[in-house]
Amino acid sequence: MSLKRLGLNSILLVSILFLPWWATIIIGIALVLVQKNFYEIIAWAIFYDLLYNVSGIDIWGFTFFFTLGALILFYSAEFLKSKTRFS
């Protein structure tokens, strides 16, 4: 893993642990757009859901909403980047 990628992952980890959740979402979206194939966003989203999910807030027993969001974000971003100059 390059230093740049390591740095970006560190930023996301700090954001998950110390920043408000909306800041984490903004940073996550920015990192996915900036970094090519930032698949680590899915792993961090799983980490986030493991840490902060609550029993009772679910849809048919599914509680990993941020993971689902990260999957959608990752594939949408890669698709958009391939069609625009953002890649």
Next chain:
Amino acid sequence: MRGYPRYNRFRETMLQGNREKTKLYVKRTALIAVLIFILWYASLVVRPLEAGAVSVSGIFWNIGVFIAERFSAAGIFFKDKQNLVEENTELQNALRIAKTQTLVYEAVIQENEELKRLLGREDVSRGILGRVLSQPNRSPYDIFYIDIGKDRDIITGSLVISGNVLLGVVDTVYAHSAKIRLFSSPDTETHAVISKKKISATAYGQGGGVFEIKIPRDIEIAAGDAVMYPSIHNYLLGTVLKIESKSTSSFQSVFFRAPINIFTTQFVLVTDDLILKIEEQE
């Protein structure tokens, strides 16, 4: 196709590329489906991962608390002197008012304790102090972590307070930490009593420390009214912020919030009391 070798080569390359892309697409979709299946159904896999995530996070949170405690005084040097003088004056005035109110409050508490003693219901509160590791605004679900867990015999369902304000309940206990769910967490229902009118109701968490109660429109409620948790210990849930009612509805919505800033609370007390679940009363 005959006679067009360049086109044929191009077509072959495109088809090969498309086949590879399709294979990649199918593999990725299968991987995502397996991942979602595991996260959805395999709690045996998820629970240890959750405990691991909390343990790792606990290390960073403790480092964060250590740094915050060491450098909290540094901010004072950057404040303008005039601002500090004004702030000091305001705080002294507020303190004078608070001291007066405290005298009345203490007298009422003493009378309340005496009455309970006479009726054989002494209020002996026990609890364990916990340091808040992560603030509720880290997630949209109004939860936070404290630095005590199974090592201090914390159990799920214990009520968590700050002073006399009831904050929430212990949701999950780990080896050295616990997840606390605030009663204001979305989709959370809590027993509540609007103390002025002695009206029992169910408070629904709205997130961000805010609750909602729906009561009949003809009941008069004012901003600032106290909302209590039905318990021998007089736990305060919050004070009324605003009331909303529509002419077409026979109910009014009362929004209230805890009187303390849940986003800056540093210490909480985990009590011996267990939550009274809504379904137990029905």
